[in-house]
Amino acid sequence: MSTCSVVRGEDLSAFVDDELGIVEHREMETHLATCATCAETVRAWRRLGTLFEPFIDEPIAFTPPVRVPQYLRTVLVASVLLLFVIGAVLLGSLGGGTPGQLASPGIPIPSSIEPTPTPSREPAPTPTRTEPAQTVPPIEPSSDVVEAAGSGGPFAATFSFTGPIEADQPIEIEAALHNTADEPVSFDAPVESVFDIVIRDDSGAEVSRRSVTDAWSGDTMTRTVRGGEPLTETFIITAPSVAGSYTVSMELPLEPPAYTTAPSPGPGQQVETFSTDAVPFDVR
């Protein structure tokens, strides 16, 4: 036995880590003065800790990446674009075409190097872009909570982002899983991994998936979601490195027997994954 019947093992462990409150710490010291079992455990756990001391002295070399100031990046990008434009104009002249047209008519000019069109009285056509079908409003930086309906289980979700969503910057997403059923709902999920947050680009390709988990061991535990008591997790993820339109959604991998409605657990409704509608957001 690690401890006697008086003291909880978790408290003794917290004492070793100096994590008890002042009063509890003193009470534990008093107890240890008279309890050989607990005193021996404290000594052994402290010795156990010293076994891991060699695990920290391994500094490794790191060379910080070269940081190009923003103004220099702007100048570099502008210079490259200017060279492209000049090259396109020269090629167009040599080939006898109008400026802006390459000699070979079969090669389209990337829009990024097209010269600025001559102003016209007619309004410019509005660029059309295929948006994924959405039923929820887009997330604005530091927005209020955004709701997302889902399918595959009696759940819904809410998301809230903190801070501006800029490329390659850490963003904080608070996501909550709500119960839309009349009864409490239980399901088995990996320890700590209530659900995944999935980010996709505008083609639907998965860019990143993040769980609040280190439950690689496959341990599972039963979660119960009651009405009005959502399961909330906070995710800190790195925004996609390319500016553009993305979506965020929540996925809940469910292991058989999937979920059951409490208080009468039974076979439950068999589903593989609950997922929410994709909520669009832009990365600058």
Place this chain on the structure above:
Amino acid sequence: MVAESGTEREELEALAARAQAGDAGAFDALAAVVSGRLLAFARGTLRDTQLAEEAVQEALTRIYRFLDKYQQGSFLAWSMQIVRNACMDVAVREGKHRHLRVVAPDEDVADPSTSDSAHTIESRIRIEQALATLTETHRTAFLLTVQGLRYEEIARICGVPVGTVRSRLFHARVQLRAQLNDLVEEDR
């Protein structure tokens, strides 16, 4: 236990503040202090030295890039959060997510060219093996407390209540002691 002392924390915070102000030397010093701890955590998590070094390099790069986002508090805890995320990214990339393969202790641990005695090497292999038997959640909590993080910091990193951290550390200690009792009793 290798607790991060109050003085060390203050030194790290001071270095972080100087690095944020643009002092390149301060960042080098900061990286030198934390990289060993980050690597130890990554190795314990990924159980693969090469992948762990990749994760730490990625973490240090992120720390460097996002240093201006750091708000004074616990630089080590902030760094550990970043390296943990980097480890998860590496694990996902390597197909280890939720099915982390069990690997033998790193070969370099048994490298006879190191100055460690054979006895120490054998002990270290056993320690790594014992660590590998813990569940991922217990191991993470234990590795973070080995690095001197407070329960509240570990709870934030793992996204669980402090009480869960207490429970995990207790169970980790019980399991580790059962496997390493002869080493624990060695110096009595």
